[in-house]
Amino acid sequence: MSEPGTLYVVATPIGNLGDITLRALETLKQVDAIAAEDTRHSVGLLRHFGISKPLIAVHEHNEQHSAEALLKRLQAGESIALVTDAGTPAVSDPGAVVVHAVLEAGLKVVPIPGASALITALSASGIVQTGFCFEGFLPASGSQRRKRLELIKAYPSTLILYEAPHRIIECVQDLQTVFGGERLLTIARELTKTFETIHISSLTEAVDWLQADSNQQRGEFVLLIHPAPEVKAEGLDDETQRILKRLLKDLPLKQAVALATDITGHKKNELYEAALALKDAV
Missing domain, CATH: 3.40.1010.10 (Tetrapyrrole methylase, N-terminal domain)
Known part of the structure; x- marks a missing residue:
């Protein structure tokens, strides 16, 4: 009762x-x-x-x-x-x-x-990395949508969005602009319904795929932006890279490099080049 x-x-x-x-x-x-x-x-x-x-x-x-x-x-x-x-x-x-x-x-x-649409989509995405950030619906305005994407693009795990059919192409185009065309996207459309579709591609390919078939622009959408591939600096062992990444989160580049040099014993120039590569990837 x-x-x-x-x-x-x-x-x-x-x-x-x-x-x-x-x-x-x-x-x-x-x-x-x-x-x-x-x-x-x-x-x-x-x-x-x-x-x-x-x-x-x-x-x-x-x-x-x-x-x-x-x-x-x-x-x-x-x-x-x-x-x-x-x-x-x-x-x-x-x-x-x-x-x-x-x-x-x-x-x-x-x-x-x-x-739950977001959990249903995540379970069928094939994304191995744990952790995700659920944003729900982004702002309807293009400029506000891009501004929000700029704020969340550095998130290291999967990003999950909902989107309406009349904004789906514009949203994916904005994702391509902000995240880069090579980033992987899972489009989960009409989940559990007759025309359920789960499509995984790069953001560039996703825009083309949507534009090529108006039927794929219909229904309710869950978008999963896959985590960015981990950037590794050449010539550095995993522990040195871990230390450098951690320092870069909280310190300016030069300070992070100086401290990483003291901790790891690697050459300053080598760490500086690695730090630049890691910064550019964020």
Whole structure:
């Protein structure tokens, strides 16, 4: 049974309805009401599984007001499930404002995990390196988008973005400009749906691939920018390179080189050339 005064954050399928969890179904059946991003969309999901519950609209334009209304209902002892159109609520979708308000009020929030587009895409990308940075949707404006990409391009692990179909080509072109055409990109499109596509190529090839087929410009996109290949300075052992890289993170180039010279015993000129190569690669 659902607990009175509890908000359940319920993940729903991102495409294939068979991906809903048994726990999600039980929760949706037991709660008193369901807060949905688009009630028209959620009706179809609920009807498919034979569930009928009162629906409350909670979307990006009314989330603050809805959070207050939901809070009153929870404080009155109702249990409520929070869902979005697809995937996990509050992750690049409405819901975070509601969850924050409920927690601030000292009430209970229970996550019901399930489908997530970013994790689904990452699992099928073949990227071996662990760790990633999830940026969600970038700014819609081209100049603001490029400015944001400049800020995050030095991140050493995988970068994961969401993008809408009407901006996909412009976004990938900006990625090519900022990250360079040789950087690898995984495009995951329409995950778990009929026309699911997972395409891995360089950024330059990705732009050409998208432009060559208008069908590949449709649907919902997850973009995974692969980590940049590790740059190694020729002639230096791994430990010396590790020390030099670590010093360059916190010190100006000349100071880092001077300190690395004292620590490792390598020639200053050799370390200076290596430091320049490492700096240029960032």
